Amino acid sequence: MILVNTDFITGEELETLGLVKGSTIQSKNLGRDITQALKSLFGGELKTYTKMMDEARALATERMTEDAKKLGADGIVNIRYASASVTHNAAEVIAYGTAVKFKYTIKSVPGKRLNDSDGF
Numbered sequence: 001m002i003l004v005n006t007d008f009i010t011g012e013e014l015e016t017l018g019l020v021k022g023s024t025i026q027s028k029n030l031g032r033d034i035t036q037a038l039k040s041l042f043g044g045e046l047k048t049y050t051k052m053m054d055e056a057r058a059l060a061t062e063r064m065t066e067d068a069k070k071l072g073a074d075g076i077v078n079i080r081y082a083s084a085s086v087t088h089n090a091a092e093v094i095a096y097g098t099a100v101k102f103k104y105t106i107k108s109v110p111g112k113r114l115n116d117s118d119g120f
Helices: 030-042 047-070
Strands: 013-027 075-087 090-103
Touching: 013 047, 013 075, 047 075, 047 090
Parallel strands: none
Antiparallel strands: 013 090, 075 090
16 A cells, blocks of 8 residues: 555556545553653653654554555555644544545556557
């Protein structure tokens, strides 16, 4: 599955299948929240939260990809991410994009790209 944040995939003619999405709500345990709150008093990166958000984006992307596979998609274009605080200690991450299928022409065959020298 090809994932891009552009509205095209170079060299491919695309058929739009529809919107796909994946989301997750993540939180860390109370002990981690306390240590991160103390860290925020002194400044610097909150590494526990950075890791949590990375994991949330990966899970949201995986769920979006599964949604696209159900539609028979070859790729997802225009991928975007959004996040929002759900409570004081939990955040939602959503990944969304447009599922697409490759349109094959007489000059292309699934799994093999042909060119003019192939006699077409």
